[in-house]
Amino acid sequence: MHVRPAPPTSTAAPASAITGSAWVTSLAVPDGPSRTQVDRVQFAPGARTRWHRHPLGQVLVVTDGTGYVQRRGGPAQLVRPGDTVRVAAGEWHWHGATDTSPMTHLAIEEIPADGTPTEIGDPVAGAEPAPATPAPVTRTLVLEQRLPAPRLVDLVEIRRITIAPGHGSGLHVHNGPVFGSVEAGSAVYEIEGEPASVLRPGDVFYEPEAARIARFDAQDDGVTFIAHFPVGPGETPRLDLLDS
Incomplete structure (x- = not known):
């Protein structure tokens, strides 16, 4: 094995x-x-x-x-x-x-x-039979993530974030969990101590609370993503940069 x-x-x-x-x-x-x-x-x-x-x-x-x-x-x-x-x-x-x-x-x-x-063979031509009409409503589960411990949440911020080509967020942690999905471009994503992966349009990601995020680096096409930041009473979503 x-x-x-x-x-x-x-x-x-x-x-x-x-x-x-x-x-x-x-x-x-x-x-x-x-x-x-x-x-x-x-x-x-x-x-x-x-x-x-x-x-x-x-x-x-x-x-x-x-x-x-x-x-x-x-x-x-x-x-x-x-x-x-x-x-x-x-x-x-x-x-x-x-x-x-x-x-x-x-x-x-x-x-x-x-x-x-x-x-x-040849590319699919326009004369081919038309694809079936999609259903008017589709629902796809793209991420189901259980938190390591129950957490009281009374605020969720949703941000659209764009990182320019060749730039990254640097080593950082968040004061709450982060859930995101890539809209355009691509980025190398890595939690410290774990393998890196490449995120592309349609991919989703989860950053655990207080986890050290080693890389969220835009590739040559830059990256735009939607990020959801849930926090508890009196908290404001925060990103803390760390020394590499």
């Missing part, structure tokens, strides 16, 4: 396979007799794969957001968190986000022993 820490970074999906912006995080690669590959793929709104097919098929598990899947000759189908899609071996298909929301899924497939690659 081998436990692999959560990968700290993702890579941009190649333009030869994706229309729009998407990021891939490798979670498992073929090792020894096992030929299983697992990737997490995050699609920005409007991003989708080209038509493609896998020699041995593929399983998709939607974990966040809303998207579409379609096999050649069939209708586009709306998919939401918890949905599982099984793609048959050699079946032409595409998948991606809706135009208005991001979508994240796990992609699980067996890699042929002879190395036969996935075959990439």
